[in-house]
Amino acid sequence: MLLSRKSKEMLYPHVSIDCVLLGVYDEQLCVLLTERTNAGTGKTEYKLPGSLIYEEEDLDEAAYRVLNEATGLKRVRLKQFRCFGSPDRTSNKEDVLWLENASKLKIGRIVTVGYLALCKVRKIMLEEKYGKAQWMPVANLPRLPFDHEKIVAEAVKEIRVWLDMEPSIVFHYLPTLFTAYQLRRTYEIIYDKNIDARNFHKKLNSLEYVIQTEETEKGVSHRSARFYRFDKVKYKKLHSKLNN
Amino acid sequence: MLLSRKSKEMLYPHVSIDCVLLGVYDEQLCVLLTERTNAGTGKTEYKLPGSLIYEEEDLDEAAYRVLNEATGLKRVRLKQFRCFGSPDRTSNKEDVLWLENASKLKIGRIVTVGYLALCKVRKIMLEEKYGKAQWMPVANLPRLPFDHEKIVAEAVKEIRVWLDMEPSIVFHYLPTLFTAYQLRRTYEIIYDKNIDARNFHKKLNSLEYVIQTEETEKGVSHRSARFYRFDKVKYKKLHSKLNN
DNA sequence: CCAAAAGTGTTGGCCCTACACCCATGG
DNA sequence: CCATGGGTGTAGGGCCAACACTTTTGG
Numbered sequence: 001m002l003l004s005r006k007s008k009e010m011l012y013p014h015v016s017i018d019c020v021l022l023g024v025y026d027e028q029l030c031v032l033l034t035e036r037t038n039a040g041t042g043k044t045e046y047k048l049p050g051s052l053i054y055e056e057e058d059l060d061e062a063a064y065r066v067l068n069e070a071t072g073l074k075r076v077r078l079k080q081f082r083c084f085g086s087p088d089r090t091s092n093k094e095d096v097l098w099l100e101n102a103s104k105l106k107i108g109r110i111v112t113v114g115y116l117a118l119c120k121v122r123k124i125m126l127e128e129k130y131g132k133a134q135w136m137p138v139a140n141l142p143r144l145p146f147d148h149e150k151i152v153a154e155a156v157k158e159i160r161v162w163l164d165m166e167p168s169i170v171f172h173y174l175p176t177l178f179t180a181y182q183l184r185r186t187y188e189i190i191y192d193k194n195i196d197a198r199n200f201h202k203k204l205n206s207l208e209y210v211i212q213t214e215e216t217e218k219g220v221s222h223r224s225a226r227f228y229r230f231d232k233v234k235y236k237k238l239h240s241k242l243n244n
Numbered sequence: 245m246l247l248s249r250k251s252k253e254m255l256y257p258h259v260s261i262d263c264v265l266l267g268v269y270d271e272q273l274c275v276l277l278t279e280r281t282n283a284g285t286g287k288t289e290y291k292l293p294g295s296l297i298y299e300e301e302d303l304d305e306a307a308y309r310v311l312n313e314a315t316g317l318k319r320v321r322l323k324q325f326r327c328f329g330s331p332d333r334t335s336n337k338e339d340v341l342w343l344e345n346a347s348k349l350k351i352g353r354i355v356t357v358g359y360l361a362l363c364k365v366r367k368i369m370l371e372e373k374y375g376k377a378q379w380m381p382v383a384n385l386p387r388l389p390f391d392h393e394k395i396v397a398e399a400v401k402e403i404r405v406w407l408d409m410e411p412s413i414v415f416h417y418l419p420t421l422f423t424a425y426q427l428r429r430t431y432e433i434i435y436d437k438n439i440d441a442r443n444f445h446k447k448l449n450s451l452e453y454v455i456q457t458e459e460t461e462k463g464v465s466h467r468s469a470r471f472y473r474f475d476k477v478k479y480k481k482l483h484s485k486l487n488n
Numbered sequence: 489c490c491a492a493a494a495g496t497g498t499t500g501g502c503c504c505t506a507c508a509c510c511c512a513t514g515g
Numbered sequence: 516c517c518a519t520g521g522g523t524g525t526a527g528g529g530c531c532a533a534c535a536c537t538t539t540t541g542g
Contacts, residue, residue, distance in 0.1 A: 014258035015329065015355045055353065059329035083327040083357050085259065085303035109299065111259045111355065113327050181494080198496065199532065222493040223539035425521080442523065443505070450503095466519040467512035 010055045013105040016112040017062045018050035018148065019078070020155035021071065021119050023135060023173075024189045030135040031152055032121060033144070034070060036098065046136065048148045050112065052103055063115040069130040076119045077169060081158040084147055085111035095145040112146075116155045116162070118173045118190075160191055168239075171230035177215060179225035180204055204228070209235035254299040257349040260356040261306045262294035262392065263322070264399035265315065265363050267379060267417075268433045274379040275396055276365060277388070278314060280342065290380065292392045294356065296347055307359040313374040320363045321413060325402040328391055329355035339389040356390075360399045360406070362417045362434075404435055412483075415474035421459060423469035424448055448472070453479035 021032040033046035049070035053062040063078050087109055090096050100107050126133050136142065138156055141149060163169055170186055171178075184200045204210055209231045217224040265276040277290035293314035297306040307322050331353055334340050344351050370377050380386065382400055385393060407413055414430055415422075428444045448454055453475045460468040 012258070012353060014256070053329070056331045058331060059327065059355070080327060083303065083324060085297075085357065087300045087302060109256060111303070111357075113329065113355075179494090196532070196534085197494085198534085201495070202497090203531090219541085220493080221541040222491075223495080225494060423521090440505075440507085441521085442507085445522070446524090447503090461521095463514085464520080465514040467521045469521060 011052045011103055011105060012055045012057075013052055013103060013107060014110060015059075016050055016052045016110050017059065017066050017115060018048045018084075018112050018151055019063060019066045019070065019115045019117065020048060020152055021067065021117050021121070022138070022155065022159055022190075023119055023121060024186055025135040026137075027185075027189065028137040028139065029156065029189050029192070030137050031141070031155075032070060032119075032133050033136050033142075034130070035132045035134065038094075039098070039101065040094075045145070046134065046142050047145050048151060049133070052105075052110075059113055063113075066115075067117065067119075070128065070133055071119065071121045072125045072128060073119060073121065076117045077172065078115045078117045079158075079162060080113060081116045081162075082114045082151075082154055083111060084114060084151060086147065089146050092145065098145070112151075114151050114155060116158055118159060118163075118169050120173055163187075163190065166239075168230070168232075168235055171210075171235075174230075177213060177227035177229055179217065179227060181225055183228070209238060255296040255347055255349060256299045256301075257296055257347060257351060258354060259303075260294055260296045260354050261303065261310050261359060262292045262328075262356050262395055263307060263310045263314065263359045263361065264292060264325075264396055265311065265361050265365070266382070266399065266403055266434075267363055267365060268430055269379040270381075271429075271433065272381040272383065273400070273433050273436070274381050275385070275399075276314060276363075276377050277380050277386075278374070279376045279378065282338075283342070283345065284338070289389070290378065290386050291389050292395060293377070296349075296354075303357055307357075310359075311361065311363075314372065314377055315363065315365045316369045316372060317363060317365065320361045321416065322359045322361045323402075323406060324357060325360045325406075326358045326395075326398055327355060328358060328395060330391065333390050336389065342389070356395075358395050358399060360402055362403060362407075362413050364417055407431075407434065410483075412474070412476075412479055415454075415479075418474075421457065421471035421473055423461065423471060425469060427472070453482060 023030055023032065032049065034049045035044050035046060037043070038045050049066050051062065051066050051069070053059065057065075059080065060078070063080070064074070067076060067078060068074055089112070090107065090109060096107050121133075121135075138152055141152065144152070170183065174182060174186065180201055183204070184195055184197065188195050205212075211229050211231050213227045213229055215227045217227070267274055267276065276293065278293045279288050279290060281287070282289050293310050295306065295310050295313070297303065301309075303324065304322070307324070308318070311320060311322060312318055333356070334351065334353060340351050365377075365379075382396055385396065388396070414427065418426060418430065424445055427448070428439055428441065432439050449456075455473050455475050457471045457473055459471045461471070462468065
């Protein structure tokens with residue numbers, strides 16, 4: 001079936017995507033929020049990056065579009081984690097007005113699909129054509145529209161489960177060469193708990209897909225830390241074994 | 245905001261619910277499928293119990309409505325597990341025609357939300373006002389409309405994860421008094437693997453929320469098995485501790 | 489030589505796995 | 516008395532948690 005150009009470009013005003021892009025920033029678990037200006041008060045408000053889907057767009061595709069519009073990134077692993085569809089999501093008139101303005105469509109009810117990613121966004125990307133964005137600590141969020149606060153809370157629970165099952169996510173998040181401390185600290189912040197450094201080292205060294213390099217940190221005023229790297233190929237072999 | 249009677253009764257033809265009701269039947273993991281008659285060929289076909297949602301209906305609410313229409317049950321624990329929204333879900337014209345007929349609405353694209361339950365449905369319930377239903381083994385499904393085969397496959401993966409996290413689900417599935425064998429067999433069928441009986445007993449007896457009773461099976465031509473029961477109160481105490 | 493962070497080993501507990509035989513009951 | 520399935524114990528391995536000191540480096 002050929003699609004008319006029109007249907008490819010038409011929004012489907014019943015289903016939206018919201019992306020919870022998490023990252024560690026300033027020693028805190030943070031979520032990327034986009035800015036919008038309240039038409040009435042002129043104040044700056046924040047929301048999750050999101051969008052209605054297009055008539056002929058797959059959900060995953062729409063999620064990647066939102067990710068890209070918000071961050072410029074393309075190759076981050078996104079995971080659908082939950083659908084939010086309470087009819088009173090759109091009970092706040094201000095939120096609906098804003099959305100009708102932005103989409104030029106009459107908005108009734110909207111079901112939104114939540115996506116999740118762990119992503120490193122350089123500061124440089126925070127001013128995108130689709131609006132400014134800011135990292136905000138999940139423990140201390142501003143008031144968010146719709147049920148975005150609930151969506152963030154669910155995402156934080158979910159990312160922990162996800163990381164347990166797919167550790168590769170953190171390694172793609174970290175730089176190619178990383179120290180044990182960086183990795184441990186990332187876990188500590190995401191799980192919001194302390195991790196014993198010795199046990200952590202032991203475990204790290206037992207992972208076949210984490211390779212010690214001979215390189216070390218430079219210019220630190222203490223014993224320099226060893227760099228490790230993630231071996232994708234070994235990881236994939238081990239994981240396809242696990243899923244057999 | 246007061247809702248007009250009309251909006252409460254109007255279908256929202258963009259989002260639907262599909263319920264994957266799983267159960268153990270005839271020593272196999274089965275899914276409940278409802279029957280429909282193909283208007284063209286007159287043949288009996290099968291599909292997941294599902295429905296469009298109403299304009300003012302919460303997703304969970306809609307899922308319980310579908311459950312109840314298909315089985316007469318009300319108090320089963322349902323879990324939202326995933327949203328399916330590929331635009332080519334509705335690429336099969338027959339499926340769309342059937343749905344337009346059933347709903348009396350013009351159907352374009354539909355995003356569906358998958359719900360999952362482990363439920364015991366007595367045979368007596370298989371003829372409901374909303375159509376006949378049948379248990380069919382998930383390992384040997386007939387051709388299903390839309391992407392229902394994919395939805396079932398995802399649900400089967402998901403129920404295993406869910407049971408790992410919330411064992412109470414199985415206990416509500418079994419009769420109040422159950423034998424170790426019944427429980428073990430249920431796990432074996434759901435996980436599609438053998439479980440060592442001795443280790444299973446050991447584990448069962450270590451669970452504080454599973455209580456040995458003094459009652460035993462009657463009328464079996466071998467040593468009679470002890471009945472156990474599930475202690476909801478103890479279970480809840482332990483689980484609220486875990487989630488702190 | 490001092491401050492700061494990196495790195496390292498052992499123990500005990502818990503849970504899982506593997507594995508073989510005797511027990512109670514009905515027919 | 517036999518066929519059927521119910522019930523039990525032990526040993527080894529893996530994983531996790533707890534815990535304190537020595538090493539390296541820059542300033």
